Amino acid sequence: MMTSDTGALYRKLVEDQDQLFHPVAQDAQWQKLRQSAWGDFMRLGFPTTRHEEWKYTNILPFLQPPYQIAGKNGVHLNATSIEALDIPGLDAWRIVLVNGVLHPELSILPEAGSLRVLPLEAACGLPQFREHFGRYIETGNNHFAALNTAMASSGLFLEVARNTTPSKPVHLLHLTTGSSPLLIQYRNLLVLQPRSSLNLVEQFVPLYLSGDVLVNSATEMVLLEGASADHFRIQNGNQHEATVNHTQVFQDASTLYNNHTYCLNGKFIRNNTHVAIGAPGGESHLYGLYLTAGDQLVDNHTFVDHRKAGSRSNEWYKGVLKDRSSGVFSGKIFVRPGAQKTNAFQQNNNILIGENATINSKPELEIFADDVKCSHGSTTGQLDEEAAFYLRTRGIGEQTARSMLVHAFAYDLTEKIRLEPVKRYINKLIDEKI
């Protein structure tokens, strides 16, 4: 058995496994999945830089704190502190998860109708849970997703009913809180029934967080035939927060999935964003922006899997990195045999500010069909000093000039945001970050 021992956390998880496995839901199918994923994790361990997918990201420092496993209770937050997190001008259903646990008393949930929102464990009897849960994430080669599948027992189940659009966008707040080191794992399942659509704004925010946390979250999102989603992820953690987020999207025929990922704060963010277009006529757009400073490490791995003929994907990630921060972009487009007439485009552009920031950019195409249109590209450069000078000669201060240029660089991405309040909000966050 190949076990890579990457520190105390692994040993702790192995020692405590019986306790951790204590089934939250007495569900044979789920338990079987957990057992199998645990086997995968035991075999995989935590990744090291010897693994190709983790070559530029050393997670050892983030495994060191003496984490306790986050429990389901003991967290009390008042509604006022939650209201402050609302996005100005966005009238939305609010779903609040605190350390991965749904808190209905802090949420503004819709009445029965288009949207169904449940704690994950309460959904496990539903046929749609049984049909979709654990079906899309591969645990055999994803270290953290395996661990998540084995252990996470809380999270969110969300379903949009067939032929409907919720009356308001969904604002999904993932709050992390605590004063001592915590390992937080949660799992979400989102099912968009045929011809439904959803605007989902996911926001990751620390609240009264003063202890180190490692968040290992996983989300499966299924778009059934003709469904569409605009999915925003705003990651705005703090210096205590290390996050590994695995998102697996599965698209059925004639679906449209738009993902907008904004990585702003947090000492470590790793996103595995996997999109499988499993039927003809699926279309995906993945837009990402990472702004890093200080010692931040932000790693975006994307994997777009064109499984069937006639699907399209368009991916554009941009980064601005300063101080001693580093970024990783690894984007793979995979076109399977028979996925003819695939149209896939990928672009990664980076700006390094200062001499100590780094970016590792790795665009990849793997194509096993012969009638496709695919392209990728990657650029890394400096802020345009001539443009900065031009702005300054018109009376604009140096800081403002740089901020304007970073906004201009990000503009291609923010202009894609159709929800105006979200666009304004993200522009403000970008401003604050610069």
Place this chain on the structure above:
Amino acid sequence: MRLQMLSIRNLQVNIGSREILKGVSLEVKAGEVHAIMGPNGSGKSTLASVLAGREQFEVRSGEVDFLGKDLLQMAPEDRARDGVFMAFQYPVEIPGVSNVNFLKTALNEIRVYRGLPPVESREFLKLVREKQKLVDFDAKLANRSVNEGFSGGEKKRNEIFQLAMLDPRLAILDETDSGLDIDALKIVAGGVNKLKSAGNAFVIITHYQRLLEYIIPDFVHVLYDGRIVKSGGKELALELEEKGYDWLKTEHGPVPAPAPAA
């Protein structure tokens, strides 16, 4: 008596080890239009760049006084806020920054520097419309990203539009006429003529006399090999047009070839 606006004394400037300006002196008063002419490589654009605050030049000696302030000690933005404007020879394209937002930011930073409140949106838009009309600048261009996809002529007209919006005390036009056809040249010149007043001054840097048919200078200076070798009235421009620049070589010697890179 006219207000002393700009006073350049014995300005010597290098790029790396190469001497570009070898002692330039120039006095500009409010209400005046000065033309600086000369062949390529004589240092005209360097002079404009140093006055605007471009950083890759090394000022070896000399002084530049602008309305009582030591211009060379000021950041480019502070020069602009105090009233210096340079129209670029090659205006920069800035995709993603709208012309109008750019100008509003600039105008407000200048106003804040001068202790004025930021301009109201309505007032600003009124100003935009008024100045667009004044310099015949297409309203559609004002709403696009700064210079992005503009033709050469449109870029130069945008410089004049910005000049009109920011209303500087001293405007330096760095080869604004280059690459312009005759119609665009007339529009640019017409804009400048409408903007000049007893309270501001223009320094027009140009290779050709052409622009000076439309903007009549009070003074013409010939810059050659890093020095002003001749100054005169507007008739000097005509003389240069007739004679070309070759006579300078016989009178002042050829411009030395650039020093080889170290």
